[in-house]
Amino acid sequence: MSTVANPDPPPEPGPEETARALAELELYANHTSPAPRPATLPASATPPDGVTKRVRKLRDEVAEAHLLADLQGDDTPLMLDTPKVRKRRKAAQQAARLHALAQDPEMRAWQAARMRRLLVAAALVSLTLALAWSTAGVQLFAADGAAAWSPAWVFAWLVEPFLSLALLVVVGARAYLGTRGQPLNDRKLIRIEWLFLGLTLGMNAWPYLPWGLPDGTSFSFSRLVLHILGPIVAVAIVTALPIILAAFSHLDHGLSGRATGPTYRANVVAPEALVARARHLITTGQLPADAGAEKIRRALGGCGTDTARAVRDALRSDTA
Template identity: 70%
Template structure:
């Protein structure tokens, strides 16, 4: 037989100890949660006070730095841009005074003028082709042999004229202008023929109905051709007389363009005493070894920074001094 005697009931102290053990067990297993701690504010240090304190501190720092002029000594982007442009303009001006640059500019301008003049002359002669064809056809039926060959009259005269004008223009650019009365007469003969054939059908008494506008329109091409043929040699001759030397303002006086006509700039003239003084200076340079004994006019011009005419006069004075 089994013993069915009931277990004794726990005492209140045992129940209390069990609950305490259970609480400790649950506390050990539960995750730790940090308690919220409010920041302890110092007495009077509110957020408004902190902002004002930061503003006052910033003002003191700015006041200390404001007296430093270092930022004012730095170039701004605009100042650097202006300084760069000024330096570039200064170097371009200096380069423009270089004799080689002056010669290159003159040669480029001369080629441009010659090309423009020849194109203008060609267009002027082509403009008059229709007028010459009307004169040469003399009322022939369109596409008849006389009407077709009439178109060739102006081109072969224009080609002959362009040969003469082109040769004179090219040789003038090489410093060898052609001063031939025969070539001038040939040019004027071709131009007179072109002008006459263009104007004849529209002259008063020849045209059925005279119109001044039609007459001017048809003689415009020959007139432009006459102007180009007359002006081009004069312009090219002026280019050959250019002096590309540097502009000097030394003791010998400004001598730029010494050999150009007086309508550009008056040439500086020297007396015989001035030439003697310049010759003595050259003799001193020769004695010092700065110039050779047989110095030429070009070397004298470069050494004295004077004009070519003055250099030739000094050279002649040196030659005469040796023969005395």
Template identity: 70%
Template sequence: MSIGIPTPEPTPEDISRGLAELEQHLAGVVPASAPAPVEYDGMTRRVRQLRAEVAEAHLLADLQGDDAPLLLDTKRVRRRRKAAQEAARLHALGQDPAMRAWQAARMRRVLVVVALVSLTLALAWSTAGVQRFAADGAAPGTPAWLFAWLVEPFMSMALLVVVGARAYLGSHGAPLRSRTLVRIEWLFLGLTLGMNAWPYLPGVAESFSFSRLVLHLLGPVVAVAVVTALPIILAAFTRLDHTGSGIPPTGPPYSTNAMIRYPDEHGDGPDLTALTARARRLIAAGELPADPGADKIRRALRCGMNTARAVRDALSADHA
């Protein structure tokens, strides 16, 4: 085991000399640089926040004077404008003669169908009452009792033939006016009404009941109402004016009709001036061609052929 030699302790001079050598060494490796002086400009976070608020306020004040956002349509305004435009177009379409004629034809068809269905149900309602009258106390299941169920159907079918023919012809502008057919309708309806009411009349029924009498009269009464009202309704449809001119679309198509609608000052003939002016309005509206023939003028003005030729010559003079 070796014994170490103790090193002498450094003196203060040795420490000062070592520090000086160390400073010289560091000065040679890293050049000393003087730190830049710090200047305080006062831009704190509160100052920057307030400056941003002031700048924002100036921009908002400038933009508030612009009314451009107020001129823009909102979603609600656009919806209202769209609905208004649609309503205006539907109203204009509803004034079109073709649309009005189509609406009238559709409504007339619906009314005819409903009336015939109601008539059929009313006649079917009275079948039981007629069967009781026709069976005349026959036992159920016997031939007389079974054939009694056929009395009302064959009368109803005969009545529906007459009513259907009158309804169809009336809906096409050719109402069927025949006293014979009217008598046939009332004969069938009277028979149905009488056979339904007879077993329940006072003095005939074992125990009279007014409510039962009314109940069995309901079917024939509805049938009478439908048969009476349907021709009147269809005749009113044929007199509709789809053009808005105030002149019914049906009526006598010859010169006498024109004389009634367009009498001249002396009342002895059609007013050619008024007819020619009306023809010019129809041409301007597109309902007549620019150079219409006499037949087209006759159908449009519903006048006689001689009057139509005179109007055609007057129109031809306009192009001469």
């Protein structure tokens, strides 16, 4: 059997070949491997303009603070009237005008006339009720023990009504004339009044006096007072009403003569302050130079009519 001899081993590369092979390997690696990607951050972390969410939030807060500081320095809202202030101012203006109107002579005369009519009406109603109260006592006196529903008993109920009607005629006439400024104080009428009142009082009291009581009936003072209460009230009203009306007729409301007359009292002197104020209003064009008393009165805040006329005369004397 024959054997094959081993071939000779390849010769080892020299240094130059080794350096050339490494250079070719490095050149191949550079052409075939991908280029490395640069490291980047998320878009939300670094915006293109560099303004983050915290920056924007703080910038908005600073801008809002600057606007608030500018607005807080403006006092215009504090100068506006709230609804409560306007309500109070309206009430105060109304109270001031009502007070000024109450000082006007014509208003005072109207108030006095209204009160006088009210008092006269109340007095006549009270007098009518007082006389009606005494009707039962007069009927007992006039019936004089007559049987119920007998002619004498029925007609006894008519005694007090015709006495009361006659008395009311006299009292009503005096009251009405008193309200018209013509008090009626004739002595004959006054005696007629007292006659009717005396008869009513006597007939109410007689059945309840000790000597007028039936046998076996004890005297009662409270019963007597209860039955004479009506006549006593009537006497009081008839006595007081003329005095009250006379006092009303002598009231001085600041007017001379009639309430609607064009003249005023001679002793009314215009206050210098009002005259000076009226001159200022004329100078500023708020009041005509030839304004009448009514315009002057309204311009001066509702002063009295007599005072306004006096101011008007003082202004006219300046141009005379």
